[in-house]
Amino acid sequence: MNAHEMSANVPSMRPAVTAQIQAETGLDEVVLRDLVHAFYAKVRMDPDLGPIFADRISNWGPHLDRMTAFWSSVALMTGKYHGAPVQKHVGLPVIWAHFDRWLDLFRETAGEVCSPAGAKHVTERAERIARSLNMAVQDARESGVPDLS
Numbered sequence: 001m002n003a004h005e006m007s008a009n010v011p012s013m014r015p016a017v018t019a020q021i022q023a024e025t026g027l028d029e030v031v032l033r034d035l036v037h038a039f040y041a042k043v044r045m046d047p048d049l050g051p052i053f054a055d056r057i058s059n060w061g062p063h064l065d066r067m068t069a070f071w072s073s074v075a076l077m078t079g080k081y082h083g084a085p086v087q088k089h090v091g092l093p094v095i096w097a098h099f100d101r102w103l104d105l106f107r108e109t110a111g112e113v114c115s116p117a118g119a120k121h122v123t124e125r126a127e128r129i130a131r132s133l134n135m136a137v138q139d140a141r142e143s144g145v146p147d148l149s
């Protein structure tokens with residue numbers, strides 16, 4: 001283990017990058033896990049978003065683990081998540097208003113769980129991904145691509 005890997009304190013495909021992001025934002029795997037758990041607790045209570053998740057996720061443990069790996073990859077560049085999120089969202093009964101609500105809850109939770117720099121870091125990435133997921137969902141709907149997921 002080299003100096004970067006030790007200072008990162010998170011196994012990463014890109015330890016130097018991960019270490020630098022951690023130093024600048026205070027984000028690490030523990031904070032991201034707390035963020036994911038607190039965020040989905042709110043999502044599940046939300047009258048518009050809750051039922052969409054409840055219809056599709058019966059076992060929340062694996063979903064929360066997957067989402068923690070996703071945020072570790074997105075926010076800390078650890079390479080922990082291997083998946084195809086677009087495929088999982090195409091076919092969901094959502095319009096931009098759902099993504100907007102998702103982002104409101106995410107922003108609020110990030111502000112409660114992360115440092116200000118950490119909240120900014122994750123929120124910017126969530127906003128970008130939400131826009132591209134929304135575009136993929138609406139494009140698929142307009143072009144009539146059947147939902148094969």
Ligand code: HEM
Pocket residue numbers: 049052053056057066067070082083084085088089092094098099102125126129130133
């Ligand atoms: C309208 C907002 C959203 C809804 C209703 C929604 C719903 C869902 C549902 C139901 C699943 C489980 C799918 C399955 O296992 O079949 C899922 C998975 C996932 N979502 Fe979302 N989502 C939303 C927005 C987002 C956003 C903005 C992000 C990223 C910033 C995101 C990232 C993911 C990821 C990474 C997975 C796991 C995919 C996998 O299985 O590898 N979602 N979402």
